[in-house]
Amino acid sequence: MGTLASLTAHELAARYRRGEAVPTEAVTEYLARIDALDPQVRAFLTVTREDALRRAAEADARFRSGAPRGPLDGVPIALKDVLCTRGIRSTCGSKILERFVPPYDATVVARLFAAGAILLGKLNMDEFAMGSSTEHSAFFTTHNPWDLARVPGGSSGGAAAAVAADMAALTLGTDTGGSIRQPAAFSGVLGLKPTYGRVSRYGLIAFASSLDQVGPFAKDVEDAALMLQAIAGADPMDSTSIDVPVPDYRAGLAEGIEGLRLGVPAEYFIDGMDPEVERAVRTAIATLEGLGARTEPVSLPHTEYGLAAYYVIAPAEASSNLARYDGVKYGLRAGGARDLIDMYSKTRAAGFGTEVKRRVMLGTYVLSAGYYDAYYGQAQKMRTPGVAFKMGEKEDPLQMYLNDIFTIPVNLAGLPGVSIPGGFTQTGLPIGLQLIGRAFDEALLLRAAHAYQQVTTWHTRKPPLEPAPR
Amino acid sequence: MTRISLEDVEHVARLARLDLSAAEKERMRKELDGILSYIDKLRAIDTSGVEPTAHAVPVTNVMRDDTECPSLPQEDMLANAPDRHGELFRVPKIIEE
Numbered sequence: 001m002g003t004l005a006s007l008t009a010h011e012l013a014a015r016y017r018r019g020e021a022v023p024t025e026a027v028t029e030y031l032a033r034i035d036a037l038d039p040q041v042r043a044f045l046t047v048t049r050e051d052a053l054r055r056a057a058e059a060d061a062r063f064r065s066g067a068p069r070g071p072l073d074g075v076p077i078a079l080k081d082v083l084c085t086r087g088i089r090s091t092c093g094s095k096i097l098e099r100f101v102p103p104y105d106a107t108v109v110a111r112l113f114a115a116g117a118i119l120l121g122k123l124n125m126d127e128f129a130m131g132s133s134t135e136h137s138a139f140f141t142t143h144n145p146w147d148l149a150r151v152p153g154g155s156s157g158g159a160a161a162a163v164a165a166d167m168a169a170l171t172l173g174t175d176t177g178g179s180i181r182q183p184a185a186f187s188g189v190l191g192l193k194p195t196y197g198r199v200s201r202y203g204l205i206a207f208a209s210s211l212d213q214v215g216p217f218a219k220d221v222e223d224a225a226l227m228l229q230a231i232a233g234a235d236p237m238d239s240t241s242i243d244v245p246v247p248d249y250r251a252g253l254a255e256g257i258e259g260l261r262l263g264v265p266a267e268y269f270i271d272g273m274d275p276e277v278e279r280a281v282r283t284a285i286a287t288l289e290g291l292g293a294r295t296e297p298v299s300l301p302h303t304e305y306g307l308a309a310y311y312v313i314a315p316a317e318a319s320s321n322l323a324r325y326d327g328v329k330y331g332l333r334a335g336g337a338r339d340l341i342d343m344y345s346k347t348r349a350a351g352f353g354t355e356v357k358r359r360v361m362l363g364t365y366v367l368s369a370g371y372y373d374a375y376y377g378q379a380q381k382m383r384t385p386g387v388a389f390k391m392g393e394k395e396d397p398l399q400m401y402l403n404d405i406f407t408i409p410v411n412l413a414g415l416p417g418v419s420i421p422g423g424f425t426q427t428g429l430p431i432g433l434q435l436i437g438r439a440f441d442e443a444l445l446l447r448a449a450h451a452y453q454q455v456t457t458w459h460t461r462k463p464p465l466e467p468a469p470r
Numbered sequence: 471m472t473r474i475s476l477e478d479v480e481h482v483a484r485l486a487r488l489d490l491s492a493a494e495k496e497r498m499r500k501e502l503d504g505i506l507s508y509i510d511k512l513r514a515i516d517t518s519g520v521e522p523t524a525h526a527v528p529v530t531n532v533m534r535d536d537t538e539c540p541s542l543p544q545e546d547m548l549a550n551a552p553d554r555h556g557e558l559f560r561v562p563k564i565i566e567e
Binding site for chain 1: 474478479481483485486487488489490494498501502505506508509511513515517520521522523524525526527528529531532534542543546547549550551552553559561562563564
């Protein structure tokens with residue numbers, strides 16, 4: 001295997017600028033890696049080979065003429081298939097959109113193309129981003145590059161695995177209830193969920209509109225800063241994107257974290273936590289203290305209720321958003337219907353997988369007459385910060401929901417969160433470290449993550465992948 | 471305790487426009503029952519006097535100037551139609567004969 005694909009995006013960009021490589025070489029190498037490794041990893045739903053080579057040739061010309069567009073020019077990227085790409089099918093991991101070819105680019109996609117980034121393809125995901133493993137993809141399950149017998153996490157599992165396996169320099173995923181941070185942790189890469197409203201959702205196929213947010217997967221913090229720089233900022237096409245100034249994310253990275261106060265939530269260290277994970281997180285906290293940060297124990301008493309509130313709000317919004325899949329304007333249509341309503345019902349039955357049906361049913365139930373106040377209204381009140389309430393009896397945490405318990409509160413509160421590689425288990429599986437920041441202060445979050453990566457090497461490890469023998 | 475009946479499932483499936491098989495209905499009944507039992511912990515919390523939060527960050531009405539701008543071409547918007555008739559989307563009959 002060559003070497004360009006193993007570089008970070010900023011290292012690759014530096015080679016382009018020095019004239020030591022051109023985008024076509026990097027794109028060719030990445031495509032060869034996808035050919036060699038993706039039959040095992042299965043991160044890609046669509047590979048856009050011809051498009052990528054055409055865009056690469058255009059980028060080559062820009063570098064030759066001394067007029068590159070910026071730090072992402074010529075950088076090979078890939079996108080979770082929830083993002084609309086003009087002329088390139090966008091399935092959202094669902095049979096109902098299997099042949100859907102969007103007539104427009106999502107704003108984030110348009111911005112990346114304008115920055116010169118080169119699309120390698122579209123990435124696997126749980127159907128409509130509902131799931132934590134890619135096992136709910138209507139097409140196939142993506143494998144974890146660190147252990148092919150395991151899942152890469154989800155729902156942005158393809159986006160995490162592609163970066164981990166050096167099959168793209170950078171990718172975009174989406175995070176509604178942990179769908180960037182959890183697969184980043186499982187796959188040993190960086191995953192950033194920006195503040196709600198920081199990045200446009202126009203052209204992001206909606207799951208839960210008050211929670212969905214687009215964010216990068218990257219090999220290191222500097223790369224994440226470059227990607228966020230390209231996609232952040234208000235968009236007239238998304239009136240929930242917020243007009244807050246976008247700082248220069250890369251400029252502030254090296255400022256360090258001397259004197260920074262870090263809260264360590266007591267509720268995030270629960271009974272039943274994997275001891276190796278706890279040890280890694282405690283070690284990381286000590287590392288951050290060694291860099292000058294002060295840590296304080298804090299309490300986030302809503303944590304226990306976050307998951308329950310999420311499982312009302314997200315399905316409720318999903319049931320409404322997914323009402324658009326009716327077999328009329330685009331997507332699958334089932335045959336043999338008696339009338340229009342029958343066509344809707346048969347189409348949705350044929351086009352949606354089990355998990356999507358379950359959430360549509362749950363969402364429809366909690367919004368239906370007589371239950372709205374008890375469930376949806378109550379869950380919205382639980383989102384409100386600072387609610388005083390009595391702690392109920394401590395229930396046994398559900399093992400399978402553990403990850404969600406730690407990622408979902410960030411979505412409900414709209415805050416930015418980042419998962420960075422924070423160690424490995426004895427068996428060689430990555431451990432993620434989550435940092436949560438203030439609203440619209442991704443810069444501080446990235447600065448802290450960068451300081452950590454300056455004194456650790458977890459993020460530089462590569463999974464032991466070899467092309468399968470023919 | 472069972473809080474969801476098969477009739478509830480059928481009612482909700484009708485609202486959601488989902489044609490479920492008998493096996494799916496029974497499975498859905500059990501699963502929704504389990505999930506709702508978990509979610510029920512919310513109902514025990516006193517939220518009187520708390521304003522609901524629809525969005526975590528302040529979202530207000532956004533007005534734009536009332537100026538013309540190009541829309542997506544009609545042909546592009548019809549290109550994904552499962553069934554079309556000229557410039558129209560064609561659907562099964564709605565009105566009884």
